[in-house]
Amino acid sequence: MGYRNKTYVIFDGDNDMWAYAYMKGWKKNENIEFDFHDAHELNTITNLSGEENTKRKLRERLSTAKQAVVLIGESTKNLYRFVRWEIEMCHSLGLPIVAVNLNKKRRYDPxxxxxxxxxxxxxxxxxxAKIIKHALDDFCGNYGKFKGASDNWYYKSGVYEGLGL
Structure with a gap:
């Protein structure tokens, strides 16, 4: 099951920390079936860390991950220093990525x-939580079937309906 693997979460730390906090809350909530092994728990990064030191620690976190979640908010596409770099690292490591639209869209949002x-x-x-967990299990768990097709994958409405969404 994909959610049992270490998951690296990429997000806009200035604007979308709330979404990451929700994910951590879902994980702790006994009434919500959602779990992930958070790669961010590996080491601490402070605001005093320089860019190279920060990237070194992020690289350590990424090296332990088996999959990534990218939380896509209003300004995520404009972040290059770390967000783009983290996504590039995921590509180079061959990690499956679940792109999560914070605006609730269910497919690629150009x-x-x-x-x-x-x-x-x-x-x-x-x-x-339900569709993210499903994607971690299904897409990440079967990534070999999807890898190399260069596509914007998404789940049809029937999958959402089957999950009660």
Whole structure:
């Protein structure tokens, strides 16, 4: 099951920390079936860390991950220093990516998606614990079937309906 693997979460730390906090809350909530092994728990990065030191620590976190979640908010596509770099690292490591639209769109959103994720073998889902968990299990767990097709994958409405969404 994909959610049992270490998951690296990429997000806009200035504007979308709330979404990452929700994910951590879902994980702790006994009434929500959602779990992931957070690669961010590996080491601490402070605001005093320089860019190279920060990237070194992020690289350590990424090296332990088996999959990535990119939380896509209003400004994510404009972030190059770390967000783009983290996505590039995921590509170079061959990690499957679940692109999560914080605006609740259920497929690729050309207005908000970072250009590096366009046609990049990522599955695009809405921000909801059930569909994210499903994507971690299904897409990431079967990534070999999708890898190399260079597409913007998404789940049809029937999958959402089957999950009660």
């Amino acid at each position: 207005d908000l998606c970072p250009p590096i994720l366009r046609n990049a073998d990522a599955v695009h889902v809405s921000f909801n």
